[in-house]
Amino acid sequence: MKKKSKPETPAVQPAPALFGEAVPAPAPAVKGGLLAFSYSKMSLYEECPLKYKFKYIDKIKEEPKFYFAFGSAIHAALEFLYSVKAPPFPTVEELCEAFRLEWNSKSYLEKGYRTPQKSEDDYQKGLLMLRAYYEHNRARFAPPFLVEYSTDVEVDGLLVRIIADKIEHQGGGRLLVTDYKTGKDVKRQPSQLYMYQKIVELDPRLREKIAETYGERVASVRVSQMLYYHVPTNKEYHFERADDREIGGFWERVLGVADSIKGLKFDPTPGEMQCKWCDYKALCPHFYGGHPRPLQTLPAAQEHIEILVDRYGRLKEKMDEIQAQLAEVTEQIGRAAKDGGEYAGNSYTARVSKAHKWAFPDREAVIGVLNQFDLYQRAMSLTLSGISGVLDSADLSEEARRKLLEQAVKKTAVEIKVERKPGT
Numbered sequence: 001m002k003k004k005s006k007p008e009t010p011a012v013q014p015a016p017a018l019f020g021e022a023v024p025a026p027a028p029a030v031k032g033g034l035l036a037f038s039y040s041k042m043s044l045y046e047e048c049p050l051k052y053k054f055k056y057i058d059k060i061k062e063e064p065k066f067y068f069a070f071g072s073a074i075h076a077a078l079e080f081l082y083s084v085k086a087p088p089f090p091t092v093e094e095l096c097e098a099f100r101l102e103w104n105s106k107s108y109l110e111k112g113y114r115t116p117q118k119s120e121d122d123y124q125k126g127l128l129m130l131r132a133y134y135e136h137n138r139a140r141f142a143p144p145f146l147v148e149y150s151t152d153v154e155v156d157g158l159l160v161r162i163i164a165d166k167i168e169h170q171g172g173g174r175l176l177v178t179d180y181k182t183g184k185d186v187k188r189q190p191s192q193l194y195m196y197q198k199i200v201e202l203d204p205r206l207r208e209k210i211a212e213t214y215g216e217r218v219a220s221v222r223v224s225q226m227l228y229y230h231v232p233t234n235k236e237y238h239f240e241r242a243d244d245r246e247i248g249g250f251w252e253r254v255l256g257v258a259d260s261i262k263g264l265k266f267d268p269t270p271g272e273m274q275c276k277w278c279d280y281k282a283l284c285p286h287f288y289g290g291h292p293r294p295l296q297t298l299p300a301a302q303e304h305i306e307i308l309v310d311r312y313g314r315l316k317e318k319m320d321e322i323q324a325q326l327a328e329v330t331e332q333i334g335r336a337a338k339d340g341g342e343y344a345g346n347s348y349t350a351r352v353s354k355a356h357k358w359a360f361p362d363r364e365a366v367i368g369v370l371n372q373f374d375l376y377q378r379a380m381s382l383t384l385s386g387i388s389g390v391l392d393s394a395d396l397s398e399e400a401r402r403k404l405l406e407q408a409v410k411k412t413a414v415e416i417k418v419e420r421k422p423g424t
Ligand code: SF4
Pocket: 048, 049, 050, 051, 268, 269, 270, 271, 274, 275, 278, 279, 280, 281, 284, 285, 286, 287
């Protein structure tokens, strides 16, 4: 294992741009001189350093992925289940409700689905999965020590973040770390678990938390067992504590990746699988209409136009979806609020007002009525307010009013002004 050294701050050097003139390479995310690091960052770098650069250094957003949305909704439901300090545990219906709330917090597009139906199919799949999980595990439900435990630990010039799904305390500072998996049931290497073991054992906060939770003072914490739990099949993959040689080898790998990032080594490593699912093909020299991108030909200002076009399209789709949802909720509030007034939710207050308006769908018929009663000039123009003004005028004959009303449709406009409640 490398000795802890003074954190290096990488020199920012000019690097050849993919297109256009050479620009200074942006530096990796460094907090207080430490490189922000995690297992998923390392995996991405190992998959393709250029993909890592696009995501974590250039900060170009990837498209939402439905499998991440599905996994995080299952994780959120399990977090809800295990967040109890003491039994009783939530019922299976409450568990499903937690999943439903998480699922509905984003539209199908925001979750990365192409159609509402595909999103609904996965929602139903998630419910079945959680019910099966509940049934399979209910006899051994016990409040864990920690759920979704997130920590940042400084080590060897890195600030390493882990988020452990579940940590159980077996007494004497011995811990069992569980990582939930929701994707395919494939053979997994324990390397992600090595990261948990290394960081958990370096984390000074855990001893304090054991003392707070169990009143037990321990000199150190030690991961005794680690577990991948495959939620779709309820299969468990147990791993014994890794020995020093395994952790040492793993840590050499971590430091090697970190050194490459600090050294701004971001050459692409194309491959069938990593490129197939890569959102940065439009920017990558290996994917330019299936041919190598001609370098130095596009003006710098156009650097990201392809990505921006796709992003614009996605945002527009989201906006259309959100506008449709807003119209639907406005209509529901309009129906529920009857005559309007002020209403409060948990986080917002809303002042609802209603105005009844006329609409005249058949323009030709309205012109006919106005001409028949010599009212065309009085309408000033064929706008809604012009015709409504004629309708409201006191000297309008009953017959003209009746004929105009025959062309009118009454609509209710609902106006809602919302404010967030202080402190929410
Ligand atoms: S398309 Fe392939 S080579 Fe290019 S950045 Fe993505 S993964 Fe790397």
